[in-house]
Amino acid sequence: MMTDSELPIFTFGDAMAILRRRTRLAVFTFIAVLVPSVLVTFLMPPLYQADARLWVDRYSPAADYTADSPRGNSQVTTFRNLDREEEISTQAEMLRSRVIMEAVVDRLALTQDNLDHIRDARRHVRELIYGVIDGARFLYNELKYLLHLSRRPSAEEEAYLARVSLVDDAIERIRVSPASDSNLLTVSFRSSDPQLARDVVNALVDEFMRFSGDMKQSRALNFFSDVSRKLALDLAEAESALLALRSSTRSYAPEQQRGMLLSQLSEASERARSFEVAKAELRGRISALQARLADEPAKIVVREQTRRDPTVDALRAKLAELTHRRATVGRSGDSGSIPARQLDTEIAALRSALARPTPNLSDTTVTELNPVHQQLREQLMRSEVELAALESQAETAARMLADYQLELAASAEGDVKIKEAERRVRHLEESYDLHLRNREQAQLREERSLASLSEVRIIDYAPYPLEAVRPRTLLYLGIALAAALLLALGVPFLTHFNDTTIRDARDIRRQLGVSFVATFPARGAEGRT
Structure with missing residues (x-):
């Protein structure tokens, strides 16, 4: 067998000889790789x-x-x-x-x-x-x-x-x-x-x-859908009652009309007083909520990593030691002695030092929105909206009371019952309209209070795409050409190194591991050697 020192040297001429000997294989490999790659590139659906x-x-x-x-x-x-x-x-x-x-x-x-x-x-x-x-x-x-x-x-x-x-x-x-x-x-x-x-x-x-x-x-x-539905139902009921009253109000006597007017006037006065009481209560509640809201911080600390001053701990340990020694001296009956007075002086000095503020050394602090502050803010906004609704109702009640007084002064000029129904319908319509305005204002305040509300706008509409993002024809063709060239150059060498055919003396030494002696021409047709 050959040793490593006896291995033949592979030169550039040998490589060119291998390529010339297997030129057809290299060309076939190049075509077999490049043609399918080109077809796939040009037939790939665009994107x-x-x-x-x-x-x-x-x-x-x-x-x-x-x-x-x-x-x-x-x-x-x-x-x-x-x-x-x-x-x-x-x-x-x-x-x-x-x-x-x-x-x-x-x-x-x-x-x-x-x-x-x-x-x-x-x-x-x-x-x-x-x-x-x-x-x-x-x-x-x-x-x-x-x-x-x-x-x-x-x-x-x-x-x-x-x-x-x-x-x-x-x-x-x-x-x-x-x-x-x-x-x-x-x-x-x-x-x-x-x-x-x-x-x-x-x-x-x-x-x-x-x-x-x-x-x-x-x-x-x-927002406020329940109140809106209730007001709409009250308005519909009042309109239905007005239609019914117009068909039956002529049967009432003037005395009965006056009595009903007085009763309604009394009810309106009582309702106006109840509204004033409710408004006073709401104003008190709003004042209390505003005071609490002013005292409550908007953010709270949820986590704070701190480290204490080591000198404070040392002073406290020294104070405990001196206090123990002073108690021992007191039990021995030497309270007025010089050591006892010195201990008292040192204890007083340590207590004075500990009494001075020593801030902690803070590392990190994490805060978040105070849920109590947010809840108080919501309660305050709800109370303000309720106060606005009560003020509208009180204003309506005051108008109704003034109308009742006018109707009482001129009760003989018209049908009190019909006018009361018409007045009720009119006031309910005004209350409904006023409620809608208050609802819009409250909605606006709520929208402004929501800091996470986002606004989205379109900057650019999509234009017509002129070029496809896939396939990238030049890139794919370049990769296919490089792969075809590499395989066309590599396959002949791979075939050569795996070929066991003996062609020259070097193949004899590489395949059989024996030394070369001589070569003899093959016997021809005429029997020559």
């Missing part, structure tokens, strides 16, 4: 991406830069900047919600064929691939139904599953990426049809804006 941009910002009051502006504006700005990333992530997840995507599907009448539509001849390649996949899936499902491993779905179930699959496929094509260090969101949609990609992403941002607006509007409509 277009349309991008739209949204701006997400929080509501914040206008900045006040005057000399009398409160110092709390910095706290408002700090609170506004909290959880910005979480809020932007929430908006991004809402853009991928099924509710919004189903609205987009209904608006554009999307189907699976629309999502997979290709505008050139490459659609036949996709149809062929999908045909093979659908055929395999059909055979698999039929085999399950034949073996009773699964139940064949009904037409309604198939339609529902197709709808779910369509919405899921559309959601998977959505990409929402926040821009770094900004409040901008880039919303993207990918499809083989560039026009469909543009239409879907634009419809998506439109439906998202409409969905956000509907959420705010529904919250505003539900």
Whole structure:
């Protein structure tokens, strides 16, 4: 066998000889790798991406830069900047919600064929691939139904599953990426049809804006809904009573009308007094809540890591030791001795040192919004709204009382019962309108108090994508060409090193491990050697 020192040296000429000897194999390898790669690159279905941009910002009051502006504006700005990333992530997840995507599907009448539509001849390649996949899936499902491993779905179930699959496929094509260090969101949609990609992403941002607006509007409509329904029912009952009274009020005598008017006047006076009492109670409650709100901090410390001053602990230990020694001296009966007086002096000095404030050394402090402060704030706003409602009711009662007094002075001029009903209807309408105005004001105050309320605006609609994001033709062709060249150069050498055919003396030594002696020409046809 040959040793390492006896191994032949592989030169550049040897490499060129190997390539010349296997030129046909190298050419075939190059063509076999490059041609399928080129076909796959040019037949690959295109993928277009349309991008739209949204701006997400929080509501914040206008900045006040005057000399009398409160110092709390910095706290408002700090609170506004909290959880910005979480809020932007929430908006991004809402853009991928099924509710919004189903609205987009209904608006554009999307189907699976629309999502997979290709505008050139490459659609036949996709149809062929999908045909093979659908055929395999059909055979698999039929085999399950034949073996009773699964139940064949009904037409309604198939339609529902197709709808779910369509919405899921559309959601998977959505990409929402926040821009770094900004409040901008880039919303993207990918499809083989560039026009469909543009239409879907634009419809998506439109439906998202409409969905956000509907959420705010529904919250505003539900605000004070119980009181609104009660006032509407009272108004309807008063109108019905007015219609009934107009048909029966002529049967009352003037004395009876006057008696009813006096009774109603008394009830109105009592109602006005009750409203004044209730208003006084509410004002007292509001004053108390304002006082508590002023005393309650807006933020509280939820965690504080502190470390104590070691000198304080040393002084306390020294004080305990001296106190023990003083007690021992006192028990021995030497309270007035010099050592006892010295101990008293040292004890007094230590107590004076400990009495001085020694602040702790704080490392970190974590704060959060005070739930008690937030609850008091909500109670204060609710009380103010109730006070506004009581004031409107008291104003209505005062008007009714004035009208009763006028009607009492001129009771003989008209039908008191009908006028009272008309007056009640009119006052209920005024109360209802006043309640609506108060509700709008309260809603506005609530909206301003919610620091996490975000405002979303469309910055750019998606333009028509001119270039496909996939396939990258030049990149794929470059990779295919490089791979074909590497394989075309490597396969001949791989074949050479695995070939056991003996052609020269070097092959004899490499394959058989024996020394070369001589070569003899083969016997020809004439018998020569």
